[in-house]
Amino acid sequence: MSNKIIPVIMSGGSGTRLWPLSTPAAPKQFHALATANSMIQETALRLVGAEYLAPVAICGRGHRDLVMSQLEAIGKSPQGVILEPFGRNTAAVAAMAALAGQEIDPESLVLLVPADHVITKPRAFHDAVMAASETARERIVTFGITPAHPETGFGYIERGEPLSEGIFEIKKFWEKPNLETATTYVEGGRHDWNAGIFLFSPQVMLEELSLYAPEVLAACVDAYKKAHRDGVIISLDEEAFGQVPSISVDYAVMENTSRSAVIPCDIGWADVGGFAELWRLGEKDDSANHVKGEAILIESQNCLIRNDGGPVVAVIGMSDVMVISTPAGILIAPLSRAQDVKKAAEAAKERRS
Structure with a gap:
């Protein structure tokens, strides 16, 4: 066998x-x-x-x-x-x-x-x-x-x-x-x-x-x-x-x-069903920010920043937010609303159709 x-x-x-x-x-x-x-x-x-x-x-x-x-x-x-x-x-x-x-x-x-x-x-x-x-x-x-x-x-x-x-x-x-x-x-x-x-x-x-x-x-x-x-x-x-x-x-x-x-x-x-999980799993700086790509963070904590090749992203005085910048779109929302991102995806799909 x-x-x-x-x-x-x-x-x-x-x-x-x-x-x-x-x-x-x-x-x-x-x-x-x-x-x-x-x-x-x-x-x-x-x-x-x-x-x-x-x-x-x-x-x-x-x-x-x-x-x-x-x-x-x-x-x-x-x-x-x-x-x-x-x-x-x-x-x-x-x-x-x-x-x-x-x-x-x-x-x-x-x-x-x-x-x-x-x-x-x-x-x-x-x-x-x-x-x-x-x-x-x-x-x-x-x-x-x-x-x-x-x-x-x-x-x-x-x-x-x-x-x-x-x-x-x-x-x-x-x-x-x-x-x-x-x-x-x-x-x-x-x-x-x-x-x-x-x-x-x-x-x-x-x-x-x-x-x-x-x-x-x-x-x-x-x-x-x-x-x-x-x-x-x-x-x-x-x-x-x-x-x-x-x-x-x-x-x-x-x-x-x-x-x-x-x-x-x-x-x-x-x-990894949403951005909250991505933030939880990712490496973080001393202010618990998970950052990938070009970004500037000033007095900000517990944020998720993903910049996939676009212009630099700057975040000032924010906590518990996600900023996702890609060629397909830009998303800004509280991390607590991570489960609602699919609503934005569906709306974007409708715009393309």
């Missing part, structure tokens, strides 16, 4: 809460936000070692060149790039990952990972993957992030009975809670953040999709079989892919299957 793991990188996010840094043409995963490398590059770089085969990427058609160039730049050329003509949510992505895995090496495991997450403890993540690999031969394993604090912006996974040391059945998935409920989850010690990372045998995922989301699987199989292939590029058939229901893998499979498991882990995980 093969002990290899095929990393499949999901690169379909739009990152609207990081506008104007993140745009439809170049979403957040293609930007260097937390390190000197872009997020998709960091994702590929942490999946190295004798156990890992070359990665596969799943992305939109318009991002083909970005995916290829950024992965090639770090010596992680993909063995496959699956191009979606449009988004159809994560159940379709899981199906495509399983189909690609079955084609490449049906005895290998697929590690399905988002391209836009931060993991500051890659060794701990690798150890968790290795610890889960045997269970993943028979179950779809998801990685539960040990919560550092009550968080209302994430879904939670409630642990069930232990399957082996450190690995549990999944009792229930919970939607994003209010603060009181999130506090109860953290204090109880049986709930973990849902990071949307999965390890599975291609055959197991395909079997569970056939049971619980047969319409998704049938349309994905059709689109994959009819895909146009050019080297490593696999362009899914648009007409067939248009028949795929848009549903998440959590709703379609994970909340229904009896063949799931969760491995709680502390891997330094963060979902």
Whole structure:
């Protein structure tokens, strides 16, 4: 039996809460936000070692060149790039990952990972993957992030009975809670953040999709079989892919299957979903300002300043604000309103249309 793991990188996010840094043409995963490398590059770089085969990427058609160039730049050329003509949510992505895995090496495991997450403890993540690999031969394993604090912006996974040391059945998935409920989850010690990372045998995922989301699987199989292939590029058939229901893998499979498991882990995980998180993760000066690019700060504290190549940005006497200057636009707002940035992104999109 093969002990290899095929990393499949999901690169379909739009990152609207990081506008104007993140745009439809170049979403957040293609930007260097937390390190000197872009997020998709960091994702590929942490999946190295004798156990890992070359990665596969799943992305939109318009991002083909970005995916290829950024992965090639770090010596992680993909063995496959699956191009979606449009988004159809994560159940379709899981199906495509399983189909690609079955084609490449049906005895290998697929590690399905988002391209836009931060993991500051890659060794701990690798150890968790290795610890889960045997269970993943028979179950779809998801990685539960040990919560550092009550968080209302994430879904939670409630642990069930232990399957082996450190690995549990999944009792229930919970939607994003209010603060009181999130506090109860953290204090109880049986709930973990849902990071949307999965390890599975291609055959197991395909079997569970056939049971619980047969319409998704049938349309994905059709689109994959009819895909146009050019080297490593696999362009899914648009007409067939248009028949795929848009549903998440959590709703379609994970909340229904009896063949799931969760491995709680502390891997330094963060979902950089907005500028407040970017400020929290970033290096700061003595006044707790996180600055990237040409900027002048005078008597200002706790600010996030990002200047991507424009004229110098000057901030005087401000606290707890973000100023984002890019060729796509300029954003100025309190950091406390970071979750509302997508409203500006939507308004900007309407202006362009």
